[in-house]
Amino acid sequence: MVNLYLVFDLLLALTLMWVGWRTLTSPDLFRGVVLFIAFGVLMTLAWVRLEAPDVAMAEAAIGAGLTGALLLDALADLRARRSHQDIEVSRLAAVSVITLALAGVLSWVMLTLPAQHASMHAPVTQPPNASGITNPVTLVLLVYRAYDTLLEMAVLLLAVIGARALHDEAPVGRAAPQYDLLAPAARVLLPAILLVAAYLLWAGATRPGGAFQAGAVLGAAGVLLRLAGLLPSPATYRRWMQMGLVSGFMVFLLVGVLVIFAGLPWLGYPATHTKALILLVETGLTLSIGMSLLSLFMSVPEQRSPSTHARASAS
Amino acid sequence: MNALEWIAAILLIAGALFFFAGTVGMLRFPDAFSRLHALTKVDNLGLGLLVLGLALQSGSLAIALKLLLIWVLAIVAAATGAYLVANGASRRP
Amino acid sequence: MTTGLVFAIAGAQLFFLGVYSLIVHTHLLRRILALNVMGSATFLAIVGMAQRAQGAAPDPLAHALVLTGIVVAVSASALALALLRQLVAAGGGTALEEDREA
Amino acid sequence: MMQNICLALAVFLLLNVAAGLVRIMRGPTPADRMLSAQLFGTTGVGVLLLLAEAMRTPALRDVALVLALLAVLAVAAFVKRGWPDEAGGR
Numbered sequence: 001m002v003n004l005y006l007v008f009d010l011l012l013a014l015t016l017m018w019v020g021w022r023t024l025t026s027p028d029l030f031r032g033v034v035l036f037i038a039f040g041v042l043m044t045l046a047w048v049r050l051e052a053p054d055v056a057m058a059e060a061a062i063g064a065g066l067t068g069a070l071l072l073d074a075l076a077d078l079r080a081r082r083s084h085q086d087i088e089v090s091r092l093a094a095v096s097v098i099t100l101a102l103a104g105v106l107s108w109v110m111l112t113l114p115a116q117h118a119s120m121h122a123p124v125t126q127p128p129n130a131s132g133i134t135n136p137v138t139l140v141l142l143v144y145r146a147y148d149t150l151l152e153m154a155v156l157l158l159a160v161i162g163a164r165a166l167h168d169e170a171p172v173g174r175a176a177p178q179y180d181l182l183a184p185a186a187r188v189l190l191p192a193i194l195l196v197a198a199y200l201l202w203a204g205a206t207r208p209g210g211a212f213q214a215g216a217v218l219g220a221a222g223v224l225l226r227l228a229g230l231l232p233s234p235a236t237y238r239r240w241m242q243m244g245l246v247s248g249f250m251v252f253l254l255v256g257v258l259v260i261f262a263g264l265p266w267l268g269y270p271a272t273h274t275k276a277l278i279l280l281v282e283t284g285l286t287l288s289i290g291m292s293l294l295s296l297f298m299s300v301p302e303q304r305s306p307s308t309h310a311r312a313s314a315s
Numbered sequence: 316m317n318a319l320e321w322i323a324a325i326l327l328i329a330g331a332l333f334f335f336a337g338t339v340g341m342l343r344f345p346d347a348f349s350r351l352h353a354l355t356k357v358d359n360l361g362l363g364l365l366v367l368g369l370a371l372q373s374g375s376l377a378i379a380l381k382l383l384l385i386w387v388l389a390i391v392a393a394a395t396g397a398y399l400v401a402n403g404a405s406r407r408p
Numbered sequence: 409m410t411t412g413l414v415f416a417i418a419g420a421q422l423f424f425l426g427v428y429s430l431i432v433h434t435h436l437l438r439r440i441l442a443l444n445v446m447g448s449a450t451f452l453a454i455v456g457m458a459q460r461a462q463g464a465a466p467d468p469l470a471h472a473l474v475l476t477g478i479v480v481a482v483s484a485s486a487l488a489l490a491l492l493r494q495l496v497a498a499g500g501g502t503a504l505e506e507d508r509e510a
Numbered sequence: 511m512m513q514n515i516c517l518a519l520a521v522f523l524l525l526n527v528a529a530g531l532v533r534i535m536r537g538p539t540p541a542d543r544m545l546s547a548q549l550f551g552t553t554g555v556g557v558l559l560l561l562a563e564a565m566r567t568p569a570l571r572d573v574a575l576v577l578a579l580l581a582v583l584a585v586a587a588f589v590k591r592g593w594p595d596e597a598g599g600r
Contacts, residue, residue, distance in 0.1 A: 065580030083435030
């Protein structure tokens with residue numbers, strides 16, 4: 001009896017490597033980007049096989065959805081959409097040999113390394129208190145390694161500030177053409193997407209899900225609205241957006257500091273209201289992540305690009 | 316296997332065959348519009364039969380409803396995408 | 409061969425594929441794609457290696473690490489794309505200056 | 511038994527995904543490539559639902575839900591912004 005799981009894994013891994021290779025070698029960049037979207041779908045399946053449904057959810061929202069939209073959006077502004085290897089033959093040969101050798105060495109190390117390792121699994125699956133949080137990934141993110149998650153939010157915020165320093169939001173003044181089905185479809189899909197985001201946030205305590213997945217879905221909802229031309233001019237909600245952007249970091253910081261007055265360590269949780277506090281922090285994080293992703297998508301110099309302008313007025 | 320499982324298995328296999336037919340159509344059909352035709356069979360019938368088969372043998376109303384929701388949302392999303400791509404393609408030479 | 413090992417090794421190949429592409433291509437969008445592939449490859453290697461033992465339980469620490477990594481990777485890509493567009497809008501083309509001279 | 515059928519069908523659908531890659535590679539128009547990507551998404555949802563049954567992991571249905579909802583995002587971005595003027599750009 002053949003092990004069908006092994007067949008599935010090998011087939012998936014080979015397809016994944018092939019798609020990765022073609023993504024990076026296709027002369028036509030549009031083809032490369034579409035292949036990269038397919039790569040995201042395959043990565044989602046790989047996470048599933050690695051028993052990481054939490055990661056698979058984030059990959060489905062980000063790898064297969066948001067990143068593709070971001071790349072296609074950026075590609076529209078580029079006139080040069082072909083890319084060739086731009087290097088002398090002798091150096092190309094040297095680079096090929098060195099990278100192949102390094103890949104071989106790393107694979108050999110992976111194959112021969114003894115399969116013993118210290119795992120967080122034991123401490124995480126036995127929560128120290130009756131916090132009500134049973135999803136181990138959420139426990140790691142918000143209890144055991146809360147400091148990392150807090151700083152990660154700061155990194156996200158920095159990326160947004162960086163992107164916004166380059167451009168302000170582009171106006172959404174383009175009228176939707178009559179044939180456009182995207183706006184009504186977005187109106188139908190929006191409640192479903194928001195519901196899924198709320199469900200994932202809530203589910204994160206006990207099942208795969210949580211702030212990162214919910215935030216990614218929330219950001220995707222915003223991007224969909226923007227693409228459908230349903231978002232009003234950014235000037236009208238700039239303040240709200242800024243508050244949303246910092247909410248995750250601020251709520252997290254506030255909770256982390258306030259517990260000190262209760263005699264707890266920095267970023268510790270009291271024994272009584274752990275679940276409610278974690279849900280509060282997670283709600284803030286979800287808003288922040290969603291707003292950050294939308295904001296990163298919106299900080300594009302749309303009006304400055306002549307090619308986009310021509311296409312916008314043609315459609 | 317009981318009768319219900321047999322029916323579920325047949326539905327699953329029928330669904331998978333529609334995925335296969337859609338992929339063959341995607342590869343063999345001559346232009347974007349006929350390929351679109353192949354794609355819609357996958358979204359509607361392929362995924363639909365798959366969902367039906369899985370719902371039948373899940374034995375839980377909650378799971379069945381969630382599967383149905385996934386199918387409906389996939390159809391809305393796919394129909395929108397198909398329409399947008401077809402409309403765009405027809406407006407370009 | 410376990411699932412973890414299969415994907416860890418796939419990750420190793422993909423990572424160096426990304427490195428290769430990063431070196432031989434000058435188009436900046438291609439380089440952003442290469443960095444993204446390298447990121448995904450690293451994530452695969454981390455989770456795959458944590459799970460390479462037969463019947464190993466999933467490691468939530470690795471999952472949490474990768475989960476935050478995916479979100480950081482997409483925001484870094486978005487920032488890189490914004491920089492690329494600024495370069496193009498300023499008339500700088502799609503490659504870095506030192507690469508165009510070479 | 512049912513789990514084996516689901517797993518076998520998941521392998522079968524994955525083979526379909528691999529075959530569908532040919533259309534992304536060949537094109538010839540951007541619309542063809544984008545349609546293949548959409549086929550990828552739908553087949554991915556199918557594989558996830560089958561694996562949810564085969565691996566006995568209900569959470570995979572939530573992953574399928576997210577994938578089904580957000581696959582439209584790339585198509586929307588493509589139609590609204592990313593449609594190149596010619597098959598291969600310039």
